[in-house]
Amino acid sequence: MSKLRVAVIGARGRIGSEAVRAVEAADDLDLVAALGRGDRLDALTEAGAEVVVELTHPDAVMGNLEFCAGHGIHAVVGTTGWTPERLATLEGQLAGSPGTGVLIAPNFSIGAVLTMQFARQAARWFESVEVIELHHDKKADAPSGTATRTAQLVAAARREAGLDAQHDPTTHGLDGARGADVDGVPVHSVRLRGLLAHQEVLFGGTGETLTLRHDSLHHSSFMPGILLAVRTVPGVPGITFGLEHFLTGVTAETGTAGPGDGTGAGEGA
Numbered sequence: 446m447s448k449l450r451v452a453v454i455g456a457r458g459r460i461g462s463e464a465v466r467a468v469e470a471a472d473d474l475d476l477v478a479a480l481g482r483g484d485r486l487d488a489l490t491e492a493g494a495e496v497v498v499e500l501t502h503p504d505a506v507m508g509n510l511e512f513c514a515g516h517g518i519h520a521v522v523g524t525t526g527w528t529p530e531r532l533a534t535l536e537g538q539l540a541g542s543p544g545t546g547v548l549i550a551p552n553f554s555i556g557a558v559l560t561m562q563f564a565r566q567a568a569r570w571f572e573s574v575e576v577i578e579l580h581h582d583k584k585a586d587a588p589s590g591t592a593t594r595t596a597q598l599v600a601a602a603r604r605e606a607g608l609d610a611q612h613d614p615t616t617h618g619l620d621g622a623r624g625a626d627v628d629g630v631p632v633h634s635v636r637l638r639g640l641l642a643h644q645e646v647l648f649g650g651t652g653e654t655l656t657l658r659h660d661s662l663h664h665s666s667f668m669p670g671i672l673l674a675v676r677t678v679p680g681v682p683g684i685t686f687g688l689e690h691f692l693t694g695v696t697a698e699t700g701t702a703g704p705g706d707g708t709g710a711g712e713g714a
C-alpha cells in the first residue's frame with residue numbers, strides 16, 4: 446500500500462518539530478515537505494503533498510490554508526486564534542474544492558478533548574463556572590483555543606439546560622480582574638515560563654465545587670491526535686471543528702460539526 450504524502454508547515458516550531466518527528470516515525474506516512482517561515486508554498490505541490498499539518502501562527506494560517514484549499518490538499522490545523530469570520534473565509538476558500546477536508550483542532554491531546562467533553566457534561570449541574578488556562582510565555586493568543594472552545598461548549602450546554610446567565614456581582618475592581626467573557630463564561634489566562642499547556646474548569650454549586658484539570662507536560666501529548674487526524678481527514682470533506690469528531694465514542698457526545706450550530710465549526714478556537 447502506498448504511503449500517505451504529508452507535509453508540515455511550521456516545521457521548526459515547538460509543536461511543528463515534534464510533528465515532523467512523529468510523521469517520520471510513522472510507517473504508513475511519508476514526510477514529503479517540512480516548511481518554515483519564508484519557504485515557498487509551491488513546495489507543497491512540487492512534493493505532491495496530500496495532507497498538510499498546519500502549526501504556525503494566527504497571522505499565517507489563513508494564507509497557508511487558502512493555498513491548500515486552492516490545490517485540493519487536505520489540512521490538519523492546530524494553529525489557534527479562530528473566529529467565526531475566519532471560518533467563514535475558509536468555507537469560501539473550500540467552495541471550489543468540495544472534496545478537500547480540513548480538520549481544525551483547538552487541542553490534539555486526548556486528555557484535553559475529554560476535559561472539554563466532561564466540562565460539557567457537568568455544565569448543566571452547576572450554577573457557576575469559570576475557566577483558567579495556563580500556558581508557556583511565548584504563546585501569541587489569549588484565551589487559548591482550548592479554553593475558548595471549552596467555554597463555548599459549557600455555555601451551549603447551560604443554554605440547552607435552560608440555566609440563567611451567570612451573575613457577576615463585581616461592582617468595584619480593576620479592568621481585567623474577572624478575565625475575558627467568552628459566551629458568558631469568565632476565562633482567565635496565565636502566561637508563565639516553565640509551563641506548557643494546562644487548563645482548569647471550575648464548577649460551583651450549593652456547598653460544593655468540581656474542578657477538572659488537564660496538563661500537557663510535553664508536545665508528544667499532541668502527536669497521537671495529529672497522526673489520527675492526518676489519516677482520517679482525506680475521507681472527511683469540508684471543515685470539521687474539533688478532534689472529538691474523529692474519535693469513535695466521543696463523537697456521539699457532540700453531534701456533527703457545522704458552523705454556528707453550537708457543537709462544531711463556526712464557534713472560534
Ligand SMILES: NC(=O)C1=CN([C@@H]2O[C@H](COP(=O)(O)OP(=O)(O)OC[C@H]3O[C@@H](n4cnc5c(N)ncnc54)[C@H](OP(=O)(O)O)[C@@H]3O)[C@@H](O)[C@H]2O)C=CC1
Pocket residue numbers: 454455456457458459460461480481482483484500501502503505522523524525526550551552553554667
Ligand atoms: N491544537 C493543538 O493541540 C496545539 C496547537 N498549538 C498551536 O500551534 C501554533 C504553533 O505553536 P508553537 O509551535 O508553540 O509556536 P512556535 O512559534 O514555536 O512555532 C510556530 C512556527 O511557525 C513558523 N511560522 C510562522 N509564520 C509562518 C509562515 N507564514 N509559514 C511557515 N512557518 C511560519 C514560525 O517561524 P518563526 O520562528 O520564524 O516565527 C515557527 O517556527 C500556535 O497557534 C499554537 O497555539 C500548539 C500546541 C498544540
Ligand SMILES: O=C(O)C1=N[C@H](C(=O)O)C[C@H](O)C1
Pocket residue numbers: 525551552553580584585588589590591592641642643
Ligand atoms: O500554544 C500552545 O502551546 C497551545 N495551543 C493550543 C491552544 O491555544 O489551546 C493547544 C494547547 O493548549 C497548546
